[in-house]
Amino acid sequence: MTRILVIGGGAGGMELMGKLGKRLNRRSDVELTLVDISSHHIWKPLLHELASGSLDEGLNAVDYRAHAARNGYRFEQGEVIGLDRFARRVTLAPQTDARDKVLVPERTLEYDYLVLGVGAVTNDFDIPGVKDHCEFLDLTQQAMSLRQKLLRRFLEQARAERPEPFNITIVGAGATGTEMAAEMHHVAEILEGYGYAVGPEQLQVNLVEAGPHVMPALPKPCLREAVEEQLEELGVQLFTGTRVTRVDARGLHTQNDQMIPSDITIWAAGVKGPQVLSKLGLEVNDQNQLMVEANCRSLSDSRVFAFGDCAACPQPDGSYTPPRGQTARQMALMIADNLLRLLDDEEAPLKEYLYKDLGSFVNMARFHTVGNLFSFIRGGIAVQGCPARFVYASLYRRHMLALHGPIKGLALLALNGMQRWFRPQLKLW
Ligand SMILES: Cc1cc2nc3c(=O)[nH]c(=O)nc-3n(C[C@H](O)[C@H](O)[C@H](O)COP(=O)(O)OP(=O)(O)OC[C@H]3O[C@@H](n4cnc5c(N)ncnc54)[C@H](O)[C@@H]3O)c2cc1C
DSSP, X not given: OEEEEEEOOSTTHHHHHHHHHHHHTTOTTEEEEEEESSSEEOOGGGHHHHHHTOSOHHHHOEEHHHHHHHHTOEEEEOOEEEEETTTTEEEEOOEEOTTOOEEEOOEEEEOSEEEEOOOOEEOOTTOTTHHHHOBOOSSHHHHHHHHHHHHHHHHHHHHOSSOOOEEEEEEOOSHHHHHHHHHHHHHHHHHHHTTOSOOGGGEEEEEEESSSSXXXXXXXXXXXXXXXXXXXXXXXXXXXXXXXXXXXXXXXXXXXXXXXXOSEEEEOSOEEXXXXXXXXXXXXXXXXXXXXXXXXXXXXXXXXXXXXXXEEOBOTTXXXXXXXXXXXXXXXHHHHHHHHHHHHOTTOOOOOOOOOOOEEEEEETTTEEEEEEOTXXXXXXXXXXXXXXXXXXXXXXXXXXXXXXXHHHHHHHHHHHHHHHHSOSSOOO
């Protein structure tokens, strides 16, 4: 019996499990297991919509146990906290309820091949006050608690006798920060439509970026300018070239002694590997990502593979893979192929990962979508508006099809589209 243990059912992990599960077709000599902290999967690039209430988790969450049963693998809910490479065994933290009562004690799982896809966490760069005063969007649970906080604040604002504009500040103008800034205006607009006196004029959204531009991942200046124009049209105040040095309960302090007042601060300025990776006895880089070879094998252990945001995979030009959804998916699918080869022959040559930048998109709620398609071909094609929105939406559609198969996937997408007609535009609980 060969035991394949995959840690992390995220953007890449779920596609890996679907592919391996189907290809192994419940082979009796292979045991395939997925471990994740959560009981259900939500595609991470949608977490800002979950946080704003635009996305209903009931329709978009995939239950790991149900997916496992359909695709011929086992699921264990738990957080990986340790690794004994020599005994080939990982340790899972005890599972507790809301009152810290232990439901499942600490336990270990053994493997022959271990695949790590635990994603990334937001990098606070050790800036004082960030941990205590900022919100993060790394996990589904964080997005849901941010939703409660935002909606409570919006509703308090609507009830106030003499409401003063309140400030939401987002640090980091990559895809997460930019999309979140636009999403805040979308929420205010919908709430106003529901009769709450909380229009966009009572809301000040600030977007702070240390670099000179918003959306540095967009390769063409005209696209970055289009994003900036749209944000400015919405009334988002942009602070580019602004480095945050401290955060406190009143707001953010910058390198040029400016104070940006903020009632709710969302930190989305770069990512690093989760803390646990530095405790596994595997080589990590200064961003705490696992160092892997081009075939995604750990530099420290040939039985361990890693993909996605938690891995640094070298490319022929000397760079390393960027932490993006498409990277995680492409690497995970290649690891599935490599594992299938190893099951047949332990000495088989393995495929190597070559990052292919299919494009970058930013969707500013209902207002505008901007992107660059097929960036690997002569700088790619700039797209905006409806075509860009179509491509952006199709990335999630493709993920859903990969997870559910063509028939169920299409039915679910159609249902999702119909539900958008019937259900309220905003989830207020
Ligand atoms: C709001 C937002 C918008 C984004 N927009 C874009 C975009 O437009 N385009 C783009 O390319 N990328 C975008 N990204 C980044 C993209 O989501 C990630 O690059 C991608 O999800 C990485 O996939 P992954 O499989 O490596 O990790 P993830 O999808 O993060 O999955 C990691 C999984 O590991 C689990 N896990 C973590 N730690 C443990 C542990 N110790 N034990 C067990 N399980 C664990 C987590 O619960 C999670 O399910 C966005 C991210 C965010 C937050």
